[in-house]
Amino acid sequence: MVASEVFLTFILMLSIFLGFELITKVPATLHTPLMSGANAISGITVVGAISLAGTGQQDLANWLGAGAVALASINVVGGYLVTDRMLAMFKKKGS
Amino acid sequence: MDNVIQFSFVLSAGLFIYGLKMLGSPATARRGNTISSLGMLLAVVAALLDQGIVDYQWIAIGFIVGGAIGAAAARLVQMTSMPEMVALFNGFGGMASLLVGWAALSPQAETFTLVTIALSILIGGVTFTGSLVAYGKLSETIGSGAVLFAGQQVVNSLLVLGIVGGAVMFCIDPAQMQWLYMVICLSLVFGVMAVIPIGGADMPVVISLLNSYSGLAACAAGFAIDNNILIVAGSLVGASGIILTQIMCKAMNRSLSNVLFSGFGSGKTETTEVEGEIKPINVEDAYYVLEAASSVAIIPGYGMAVAQAQHVVKELGELLESNGAEVSFGIHPVAGRMPGHMNVLLAEADVPYDQLLEMDEINPRMETVDVAIVIGANDVVNPAARDIESSPIYGMPVINVDQARTVFVLKRSMASGFAGIENPLFYKDNTRMLFGDAKESIGGLVREFS
Numbered sequence A: 001m002v003a004s005e006v007f008l009t010f011i012l013m014l015s016i017f018l019g020f021e022l023i024t025k026v027p028a029t030l031h032t033p034l035m036s037g038a039n040a041i042s043g044i045t046v047v048g049a050i051s052l053a054g055t056g057q058q059d060l061a062n063w064l065g066a067g068a069v070a071l072a073s074i075n076v077v078g079g080y081l082v083t084d085r086m087l088a089m090f091k092k093k094g095s
Numbered sequence B: 001m002d003n004v005i006q007f008s009f010v011l012s013a014g015l016f017i018y019g020l021k022m023l024g025s026p027a028t029a030r031r032g033n034t035i036s037s038l039g040m041l042l043a044v045v046a047a048l049l050d051q052g053i054v055d056y057q058w059i060a061i062g063f064i065v066g067g068a069i070g071a072a073a074a075r076l077v078q079m080t081s082m083p084e085m086v087a088l089f090n091g092f093g094g095m096a097s098l099l100v101g102w103a104a105l106s107p108q109a110e111t112f113t114l115v116t117i118a119l120s121i122l123i124g125g126v127t128f129t130g131s132l133v134a135y136g137k138l139s140e141t142i143g144s145g146a147v148l149f150a151g152q153q154v155v156n157s158l159l160v161l162g163i164v165g166g167a168v169m170f171c172i173d174p175a176q177m178q179w180l181y182m183v184i185c186l187s188l189v190f191g192v193m194a195v196i197p198i199g200g201a202d203m204p205v206v207i208s209l210l211n212s213y214s215g216l217a218a219c220a221a222g223f224a225i226d227n228n229i230l231i232v233a234g235s236l237v238g239a240s241g242i243i244l245t246q247i248m249c250k251a252m253n254r255s256l257s258n259v260l261f262s263g264f265g266s267g268k269t270e271t272t273e274v275e276g277e278i279k280p281i282n283v284e285d286a287y288y289v290l291e292a293a294s295s296v297a298i299i300p301g302y303g304m305a306v307a308q309a310q311h312v313v314k315e316l317g318e319l320l321e322s323n324g325a326e327v328s329f330g331i332h333p334v335a336g337r338m339p340g341h342m343n344v345l346l347a348e349a350d351v352p353y354d355q356l357l358e359m360d361e362i363n364p365r366m367e368t369v370d371v372a373i374v375i376g377a378n379d380v381v382n383p384a385a386r387d388i389e390s391s392p393i394y395g396m397p398v399i400n401v402d403q404a405r406t407v408f409v410l411k412r413s414m415a416s417g418f419a420g421i422e423n424p425l426f427y428k429d430n431t432r433m434l435f436g437d438a439k440e441s442i443g444g445l446v447r448e449f450s
Helices: A004-024 A029-041 A043-053 A060-087 B002-023 B030-050 B058-078 B079-103 B111-138 B154-171 B177-195 B200-224 B228-251 B258-261 B285-292 B302-306 B310-322 B342-346 B360-367 B436-447
Strands: B295-301 B324-330 B356-358 B371-377 B404-412 B430-434
Touching: A004 A043, A004 B002, A004 B200, A004 B285, A004 B436, A029 A060, A029 B002, A029 B079, A029 B200, A029 B228, A029 B342, A029 B356, A043 B058, A043 B079, A043 B200, A043 B228, A043 B430, A060 B058, A060 B079, B002 B030, B002 B228, B030 B228, B079 B177, B079 B200, B079 B342, B111 B154, B111 B177, B154 B177, B154 B342, B177 B302, B177 B360, B177 B404, B228 B258, B228 B310, B285 B404, B285 B430, B285 B436, B295 B310, B295 B342, B295 B360, B302 B310, B302 B342, B310 B324, B310 B342, B310 B436, B324 B342, B324 B360, B342 B356, B404 B436
Parallel strands: B295 B324, B295 B371, B324 B356, B371 B404, B404 B430
Antiparallel strands: none
């Protein structure tokens, strides 16, 4: 049985390469929305924070988890909304 | 149930990737963002199905508080303030990962997990305070200049040693909480120390880098809690930030270490004498030149954002077009305070994106341009970067406005730009200086036309 660390590292390597391929194709004109969209995606920490904040135990880990849910939600909600707001402004000539 | 959750994560990773792919063109970008957000929704719903969750109260409170703050910020932020907002969000992402890494600490944790916990705390902490300092500099709540002091390198080296030492001790003996607290505190301090020596005009590099760190912190947190989707999404963000950092460094012809450690622009002045004289022009004369022009290029810089001049600029562009001129915008990669800053401002003002040209597109046609209008840009159009080897910015790629038949430079006064670098452009025979507030000067031109 291969240890889970190996699988995780494997995923890490592949996604870094994939990320490079994807992002180099984003045109310079969209770099600001790319960054705010990346803000939103980095809010993925919320997924990890959810299980930590829901243990029902009134211990430190629970409070840390709840704080992380709040902070990451700011990123997720704010990031996607502001990116959408920006991208809606990009128009082609004559449209 | 666990399999359902895991497969949902796979699907949501696919949606993130597809969403980013659609960001490859402005025509599909908005749909790409929606797809990415569906991926996030799916991941969150899947995470809520986790059977380890017995109490939803604090999750709900976190969502409501964070969601409300995020929604309000996204709605209210001005497009000129996007750099600050992105900086702040980088920081929140970093802090969230720090908290998750910390909360993942349990007495039965293995060494590998402990290492990743230490990493998520370190990267998250540096990202958090570094981003707060970047936010302060960008929003000018603190001075935007570089802060340098004697022995800075020594202090930073000691900090790094302290962090590494503390992290090693933590991994060896996690039961002793003081090592954990030491790593947390020193990481937070190090974030501040890392960003204060970097000047305002280098901020595009810094926020790109912090963007990358916020992704890497999520990645490390993913390792700490054994969660694939955090690793995939985190590394996508990490890669994105690193690429933007590289693009920014290349556009300034500087290495990353030069940007991070040199305190560029902290008051050194250059002594090169520039020959020629300044030739001012008034709005009326500028109008006559523009009226006769058949090709106009507009080169905006951070000054356009400061003056909030994007809307009048767009109006002027339209008037020039209806006057029969061909109008294009030349955007330097580091114009503004973050990558793509100018593009967003002009998009906000309804300038179509196919009119915005990158530096490599506009330079070859510069010789056929009748009038190049420089609005609040300085270093990115400085011909010294091309011609004068002793110049601090020598070798930086610039937009060659001096090759246009006539150049109008809109400038508040003759004070030199960032880093006190003289700009020989202002003294060229074909350059005319239009002094005053950019918004008012352009407004004046618009009135002359209509």
